[in-house]
Amino acid sequence: MTxxxxxxxxxxIIEDIDDEADFTSLDADQPLRDQLDLDSMDxxxxxxxxxxxxxxxxxxxxxPHLATLNSCATYLEPLLKDx
Amino acid sequence: MPVSFSQVDNQxxxxxxxxxxxxxxxxxxxxxxxxxxxxxxxxxxxxxxxxWFKRRGHIFxxxxxxxxxGMVKTCKKYWNKAIMQSIVQLPNIVFDNPQFTLRTTFDKxxxxxxxxSHFKVPEERINSFFATVAGMNFYDDQSMTTRELFERxxxxxxxxxxxxxxxxxYANGSTLDDPAITYGIVFSNFMNKGVFTFEGGxxxxxxxxxxxxxxxxxxxxxxxxxxxxxxxKGRVRGISVHGTTICAKAVVSNSGITNTIQNLTDREVYxxxxxxxxxxxxxxxxxxxxxxxxxxxxxxxxxxxxxxxxKSPEFDSEELLDMNTKSKTFSLYYPKTRPGADQYTVVAxxxxxxxxxxxxxxxxxxxxxxxxVTRTIADLxxxxxxxxGKIDWAEAATPRTxxxxxxxxxxxxxxxxxxxxxxxxxxxxxxAGLFHVGSVGIIMSGWLGAINYGVIVxxxxxxxxxx
Ligand SMILES: Cc1cc2nc3c(=O)[nH]c(=O)nc-3n(C[C@H](O)[C@H](O)[C@H](O)COP(=O)(O)OP(=O)(O)OC[C@H]3O[C@@H](n4cnc5c(N)ncnc54)[C@H](O)[C@@H]3O)c2cc1C
Numbered sequence: 001m002t003x004x005x006x007x008x009x010x011x012x013i014i015e016d017i018d019d020e021a022d023f024t025s026l027d028a029d030q031p032l033r034d035q036l037d038l039d040s041m042d043x044x045x046x047x048x049x050x051x052x053x054x055x056x057x058x059x060x061x062x063x064p065h066l067a068t069l070n071s072c073a074t075y076l077e078p079l080l081k082d083x
Numbered sequence: 084m085p086v087s088f089s090q091v092d093n094q095x096x097x098x099x100x101x102x103x104x105x106x107x108x109x110x111x112x113x114x115x116x117x118x119x120x121x122x123x124x125x126x127x128x129x130x131x132x133x134x135w136f137k138r139r140g141h142i143f144x145x146x147x148x149x150x151x152x153g154m155v156k157t158c159k160k161y162w163n164k165a166i167m168q169s170i171v172q173l174p175n176i177v178f179d180n181p182q183f184t185l186r187t188t189f190d191k192x193x194x195x196x197x198x199x200s201h202f203k204v205p206e207e208r209i210n211s212f213f214a215t216v217a218g219m220n221f222y223d224d225q226s227m228t229t230r231e232l233f234e235r236x237x238x239x240x241x242x243x244x245x246x247x248x249x250x251x252x253y254a255n256g257s258t259l260d261d262p263a264i265t266y267g268i269v270f271s272n273f274m275n276k277g278v279f280t281f282e283g284g285x286x287x288x289x290x291x292x293x294x295x296x297x298x299x300x301x302x303x304x305x306x307x308x309x310x311x312x313x314x315x316k317g318r319v320r321g322i323s324v325h326g327t328t329i330c331a332k333a334v335v336s337n338s339g340i341t342n343t344i345q346n347l348t349d350r351e352v353y354x355x356x357x358x359x360x361x362x363x364x365x366x367x368x369x370x371x372x373x374x375x376x377x378x379x380x381x382x383x384x385x386x387x388x389x390x391x392x393x394k395s396p397e398f399d400s401e402e403l404l405d406m407n408t409k410s411k412t413f414s415l416y417y418p419k420t421r422p423g424a425d426q427y428t429v430v431a432x433x434x435x436x437x438x439x440x441x442x443x444x445x446x447x448x449x450x451x452x453x454x455x456v457t458r459t460i461a462d463l464x465x466x467x468x469x470x471x472g473k474i475d476w477a478e479a480a481t482p483r484t485x486x487x488x489x490x491x492x493x494x495x496x497x498x499x500x501x502x503x504x505x506x507x508x509x510x511x512x513x514x515a516g517l518f519h520v521g522s523v524g525i526i527m528s529g530w531l532g533a534i535n536y537g538v539i540v541x542x543x544x545x546x547x548x549x550x
């Protein structure tokens with residue numbers, strides 16, 4: 001997957017979690033949490049969906065890498081290079 | 084429909100022991116993720132403490148007194164939209180005690196206003212208190228107690244302490260001596276947007292959850308008490324019920340954490356260091372309840388949805404636990420609770436110690452229960468004059484009742500004190516494939532806490548099964 005595809009994947013998962021999420025003014029370098037009103041349970045959902053869809057195991061200590069859309073892409077790119 | 088034990092297969096991906104809201108949610112999430120799940124419950128119905136019973140046309144709810152707004156999002160995400168849509172606000176929360184009498188919607192705005200106008204607390208102090216509790220995390224320092232937190236912000240104001248603490252003590256059995264972080268986390272949850280309930284009653288909720296579980300393919304087996312969790316070489320192998328073994332790659336126990344360690348597994352499977360910590364877990368206190376049914380055709384006035392009442396001069400955790408406590412909450416269920424049924428019921432709840440009730444001989448036990456009912460009706464009369472003549476069913480439950488239905492250690496109503504959380508979260512490091520879900524650590528309890536914890540544990544189990 002390319003960096004752009006990974007970002008789309010993350011947004012798609014977030015949309016599944018919250019169908020009212022509004023991405024129009026999303027800044028890819030700012031925390032997703034503040035912009036989309038996500039809580040720690042939402043991040044757990046993202047982790048579980050990534051495991052279900054792509055067999056990815058993300059250890060708890062790596063959760064901070066999922067903070068912004070860009071940091072998600074940076075962290076996930078090597079892990080999803082063959083996906 | 085739940086199946087009988089003889090129809091159960093002999094191999095599953097996961098077995099969930101117990102169908103409290105934690106167990107139900109873990110089972111549902113794992114089945115939704117494609118795992119083959121068996122849910123085993125000792126009682127004849129699902130729900131654990133989230134339950135109800137019927138007497139003479141009345142339906143009594145046990146733990147439907149109120150939950151935080153967070154349930155809306157949680158039910159939508161982890162159950163379904165129909166369940167979410169049945170969540171409605173309880174608008175009238177009443178406090179009545181020798182220090183103050185007031186009515187509130189129990190949200191941050193209204194509380195701020197009350198603290199300012201009624202209790203004359205300066206606004207910046209109120210705001211900094213709210214900001215402090217809202218910023219608390221479970222991994223923060225736990226050396227400060229709730230008492231110290233209150234003294235810091237509202238020194239000497241026992242009336243303010245009462246307003247802030249009494250509802251939380253009823254909600255989770257915590258006291259002024261528990262870590263301030265547990266108070267902060269729970270209080271911030273409730274102070275979000277008010278107190279909510281499930282329209283249609285607990286029976287409707289559990290019915291809807293059962294449908295969802297079946298839709299996702301969970302095999303449900305009731306009236307089956309798990310006697311042992313079977314382990315082999317540090318791994319879980321399955322469970323034993325009435326001498327029959329059912330195998331699984333993972334087992335999730337929704338039985339109490341103390342029960343799970345002391346009764347469902349052998350001590351040898353754990354390390355000494357783990358047992359040393361596990362043996363120190365303190366369970367929370369239990370409850371007494373009195374259920375009052377209003378005769379069909381009679382009605383009672385709307386005097387509030389949830390009444391925190393006390394005749395005790397000041398708030399005192401010990402007084403709340405006394406067998407003859409002067410403090411109790413009344414939950415009033417009007418026809419709006421179950422639209423369509425023209426029913427009124429009242430449930431009085433008190434915190435209570437198992438030890439006080441456990442060793443009474445049968446005659447004394449029955450007499451104490453009766454006098455509890457009598458005292459409760461007399462107390463309710465202040466809010467509903469003449470109510471006694473309208474009651475056609477009155478019955479009491481004690482810590483013994485809670486113990487016999489849930490098997491929980493000392494009938495605990497609200498799981499364990501803070502230290503239980505760490506043990507519950509780390510049990511899988513001791514025995515591969517063994518997980519625990521259910522009320523622990525004060526914060527992971529109540530309907531919202533139990534469901535959210537169910538999701539967290541489902542994530543751990545899913546990770547284990549896919550590794
Ligand atoms: C009186 C009272 C009032 C309450 N009011 C509220 C309220 O208003 N709002 C709120 O949010 N919360 C309330 N609570 C708390 C809330 O009900 C609980 O925190 C929550 O329901 C607990 O869920 P749980 O997952 O921990 O499991 P539990 O509900 O404790 O269920 C555990 C289940 O495991 C089963 N089990 C145990 N051992 C075995 C075994 N060996 N084999 C098979 N099955 C087994 C038990 O039968 C039970 O069904 C109240 C609790 C009480 C007691």
